[in-house]
Amino acid sequence: MDAVVSTAKLNSNEIFDLMKQFITEVIGEEFVEEMDITMESSFTKDLEMDSIEIVSFSEKIKAHFGEQIDFTGWLSNMDLDQLINLNLGTIVNYIEECQ
Amino acid sequence: MSKFLFVVPPFFGHVSPTLSIGASLIAKGHDVKWFGVTPLADSHIPEGGEYIYPRNDLIEHQDELQRILKRQDDGPACSGPEVMKLALEETYVPVARIMMKGLSKFVEAWKPDVIINDCITFAGALCAYIKGIPCVTTTPVPPDVMGDTANSAPKIFEWQENLIKGLQREFGVNGDDIVIHSHKMNIVFTSEEFAGIQDSMPHMKFVGPVKGRPNHAEFDWERLGKATTPKVFVSLGTLLVDIRKEFFGKLIEAFADAPVTIVAATNPDIFEQWPDNFIVNGFVPQAELMPKMDAVICHGGFNTVNDTFINGLPMLITPIAYDHFHTARLIENAGCGIKIRYKRLRIEDMRKAVFELLENPVYRNASLRIKETFIAAGGNDKAVQLLEEFV
Numbered sequence: 001m002d003a004v005v006s007t008a009k010l011n012s013n014e015i016f017d018l019m020k021q022f023i024t025e026v027i028g029e030e031f032v033e034e035m036d037i038t039m040e041s042s043f044t045k046d047l048e049m050d051s052i053e054i055v056s057f058s059e060k061i062k063a064h065f066g067e068q069i070d071f072t073g074w075l076s077n078m079d080l081d082q083l084i085n086l087n088l089g090t091i092v093n094y095i096e097e098c099q
Numbered sequence: 100m101s102k103f104l105f106v107v108p109p110f111f112g113h114v115s116p117t118l119s120i121g122a123s124l125i126a127k128g129h130d131v132k133w134f135g136v137t138p139l140a141d142s143h144i145p146e147g148g149e150y151i152y153p154r155n156d157l158i159e160h161q162d163e164l165q166r167i168l169k170r171q172d173d174g175p176a177c178s179g180p181e182v183m184k185l186a187l188e189e190t191y192v193p194v195a196r197i198m199m200k201g202l203s204k205f206v207e208a209w210k211p212d213v214i215i216n217d218c219i220t221f222a223g224a225l226c227a228y229i230k231g232i233p234c235v236t237t238t239p240v241p242p243d244v245m246g247d248t249a250n251s252a253p254k255i256f257e258w259q260e261n262l263i264k265g266l267q268r269e270f271g272v273n274g275d276d277i278v279i280h281s282h283k284m285n286i287v288f289t290s291e292e293f294a295g296i297q298d299s300m301p302h303m304k305f306v307g308p309v310k311g312r313p314n315h316a317e318f319d320w321e322r323l324g325k326a327t328t329p330k331v332f333v334s335l336g337t338l339l340v341d342i343r344k345e346f347f348g349k350l351i352e353a354f355a356d357a358p359v360t361i362v363a364a365t366n367p368d369i370f371e372q373w374p375d376n377f378i379v380n381g382f383v384p385q386a387e388l389m390p391k392m393d394a395v396i397c398h399g400g401f402n403t404v405n406d407t408f409i410n411g412l413p414m415l416i417t418p419i420a421y422d423h424f425h426t427a428r429l430i431e432n433a434g435c436g437i438k439i440r441y442k443r444l445r446i447e448d449m450r451k452a453v454f455e456l457l458e459n460p461v462y463r464n465a466s467l468r469i470k471e472t473f474i475a476a477g478g479n480d481k482a483v484q485l486l487e488e489f490v
C-alpha cells in the first residue's frame with residue numbers, strides 16, 4: 001500500500017508510473033482510460049484535476065515519500081501561470097530532485 | 100425616505116437577490132434604482148424601481164463588453180487557476196473600468212444616499228469611495244471562495260492585490276487600501292453556519308436567503324399536480340449555455356421512465372422530444388415551485404442552493420466551475436446533499452445518488468437544520484433593517 005513510506009530512490013520512469021497510478025486512484029480508472037497521460041499532460045487542463053483531487057493526489061505523494069517531499073508547499077509557492085502550465089514532467093523532475 | 104442605488108454585474112445570479120431586497124426597500128417607501136451595463140427586462144424590476152442602463156456611455160466599450168460576456172462560455176472548460184484569471188483579470192476588473200464613466204455621471208445626477216455594490220461589481224464601491232458616498236456590499240455566495248490566499252498562496256494573493264490596486268490607481272485612488280468592497284457593511288445571503296465561518300469580521304452581516312423579486316414565469320401546475328412519483332427539480336442557472344445539451348442529455352439517460360418526475364428549468368428546444376416524466380420550461384417560478392419538490396439537482400448556482408435549503412430539501416450538486424466546488428464542499432460538510440463533479444459524472448452514480456437522497460432521511464434532516472439557520476439569519480427584514488440603520 002502507498003501508506004508505507006518508501007526509501008528506495010526511483011528513476012524518472014518509475015516516478016512517472018507511480019504518478020500515473022496515483023492519478024488513476026484519484027480520478028477513477030474510467031476517466032483515465034479516455035486520457036493519454038504523458039510527461040506533457042498539464043495537471044489542471046488535460047487531467048482536469050480540481051482542488052479536492054489535487055489535495056488527495058498530494059496526500060498520496062506524502063504517504064509514499066514522507067517528509068522528504070513537500071509537494072503542497074511547492075505548489076503554494078507558484079503563481080497562476082505556473083499552476084496553469086504545470087505538467088506531469090515538472091512534477092516528476094521535482095520529485096526526482098527531492099529524493 | 101432614502102435613495103439606494105444597487106450597482107450590479109451582467110450576471111443575473113448576482114442581480115437576483117438585490118431585486119428581492121430592493122422590492123422590500125420600495126415597500127418601506129424608499130427610492131431604489133439599479134445600475135448595470137447590460138439591458139435588463141422591465142419585468143424583473145420591482146414596481147416603483149428603475150433600472151439604469153447607460154447606453155450612450157457604453158458605445159465605445161460595446162465590443163469589449165460583448166467579448167467579455169462571450170468569454171464566460173469558456174468557464175466550464177477552464178481549470179481552477181484559469182477560472183481565477185478569467186474571473187478577476189478578464190471580467191471583474193475590465194467590467195469595472197467599463198462601468199465607471201456612466202456610473203459617475205449617474206451618481207452625480209441622482210445623488211444616492213447609499214451605493215450598494217455587488218461583490219464582483221467593483222465600480223460601485225470604487226465610485227462611492229471617490230465621491231464620498233456611504234457604501235454597502237452585497238455577497239450572494241458564501242465568502243472565502245478563494246480561501247486564505249495571503250497565507251496559502253502568496254503569489255496568487257499578490258496578483259489579486261496588484262490587479263485591484265492597478266484598477267484603483269487608474270481612477271486616481273492611490274495607496275494600499277482596497278476600496279472595491281465596503282469595509283463598513285457586507286450583506287451576505289447565506290448563514291454563517293452554512294458558510295462554515297466562525298468569528299467573521301463585524302461588518303460581515305449574514306442575513307440568509309432573501310425572496311420577493313418579481314417572477315412572472317408561467318407553469319403547468321395541473322400537470323405537476325397529477326405527478327405521483329417524487330419530484331426532482333433540476334436547474335443549470337442562467338450561465339453555462341454551451342453545456343446545457345450535454346448535461347440534460349445525461350439527465351435523460353439517467354431518469355427517462357424512472358419512478359421520479361423531473362422538473363427541469365431549461366429551454367425545451369435543445370431536444371425534439373423529452374421523456375413523459377419530464378416537465379421542461381425555459382423559465383419557471385422557482386420560489387413557488389420549490390416547496391412542492393422532493394429533491395434538487397444543480398451545479399451549485401447560489402440562488403438555487405438557497406431556494407433548496409430554505410425549503411429543507413436534499414441536493415445532488417454537480418459542480419462545474421467557478422465557486423461551485425466551494426459550495427459543494429459546504430453542502431458535503433453540512434450533510435444536506437451529495438456531490439458528483441460534473442466532469443466525473445457517471446449516469447449510474449447520478450441515478451443512485453438521487454434515489455439515496457429521496458430514500459435516506461439523513462440528507463433531508465441535515466437540510467432542515469440549514470433551513471433553521473437560514474430563517475434565523477433574518478432574510479429580507481434583516482437586510483432592510485441593516486440598510487435603514489446604515490443611512
